[in-house]
Amino acid sequence: MxxxxxxxxxxxxxxxxxxxxxxxxxxxxxxxxxxxxxxxVTVMPQIPTLDETSPPGVNDxxxxxxxxxxxxxxxxxxxxxxxLALHGxxxxxxxxxxxxxxxxMLGRTKDDWExxxxxxxxxxxxxxxxxxxxxxxxxxxADWSLARQDTLTMLAYLRxxxxxxxxxxxxxxxxxxxxxxxxxxxxxxxxxxxxLLSPGLDYRGVTTEDAIAALGTKPLLLVASEDDAYxxxxxxxLDGLAQGERQLQVYQNAGHGTGMFNVxxxxxxxxxxxxxxxx
Numbered sequence: 214m215x216x217x218x219x220x221x222x223x224x225x226x227x228x229x230x231x232x233x234x235x236x237x238x239x240x241x242x243x244x245x246x247x248x249x250x251x252x253x254v255t256v257m258p259q260i261p262t263l264d265e266t267s268p269p270g271v272n273d274x275x276x277x278x279x280x281x282x283x284x285x286x287x288x289x290x291x292x293x294x295x296x297l298a299l300h301g302x303x304x305x306x307x308x309x310x311x312x313x314x315x316x317x318m319l320g321r322t323k324d325d326w327e328x329x330x331x332x333x334x335x336x337x338x339x340x341x342x343x344x345x346x347x348x349x350x351x352x353x354x355a356d357w358s359l360a361r362q363d364t365l366t367m368l369a370y371l372r373x374x375x376x377x378x379x380x381x382x383x384x385x386x387x388x389x390x391x392x393x394x395x396x397x398x399x400x401x402x403x404x405x406x407x408x409l410l411s412p413g414l415d416y417r418g419v420t421t422e423d424a425i426a427a428l429g430t431k432p433l434l435l436v437a438s439e440d441d442a443y444x445x446x447x448x449x450x451l452d453g454l455a456q457g458e459r460q461l462q463v464y465q466n467a468g469h470g471t472g473m474f475n476v477x478x479x480x481x482x483x484x485x486x487x488x489x490x491x492x
Contacts, residue, residue: 300350301343311381316390322349364397387470430457
């Protein structure tokens, strides 16, 4: 019995020695795999453009600089939130300049701004005059809720245009375009100033009393005419509600919206001078 136990013990010792020898020559165990750290990704802002005449540099930050300023604007188009192509005219500058978005009246088009846009370009502004949805080259159906979203898209596009200083952005609107301009400037933290020509307290559901509160202390230029009773009531109401610097200009018999440019010839200079001060 003792002999058997000795044999078993010697066998166990021999097996242990053999395993130890094998361990010496076995390859080291593979390390436990760990997840690789995520690679940082820099995302450049991308504004989808549709028109071959869209200015260089909008989607490609390494593209050539904008063409020099001139009387002839460039046609541009880009997508709204629902995929509708929004069309406009772009008035460039050859060097870093403030940018201004122009929004027209109900039933009108970007062409209403032709004279003032050219004057603003000559004064050193990059200008973007847009056709609202349901109007002009943009077409589609008028939808004023989506039009409010479009205004923010337009401001984003303006900031990405070549030679626009994104820290100096303003917006000008007439009639319902004024209501959209106020809401857009209130909702966009990069918008520094707004000019409202004949706004209303409520045009097609686009309201202004709530927007004037959201605008905070951003400067505001309010323009209307006494013969346009609703608009003049509105600018006086907004003037009383505004929290920041504002200027109120009330004419006597100048009409409505961009029609005031035909009567009050100094209105263009008023707007340009005010924007130069604010931007």
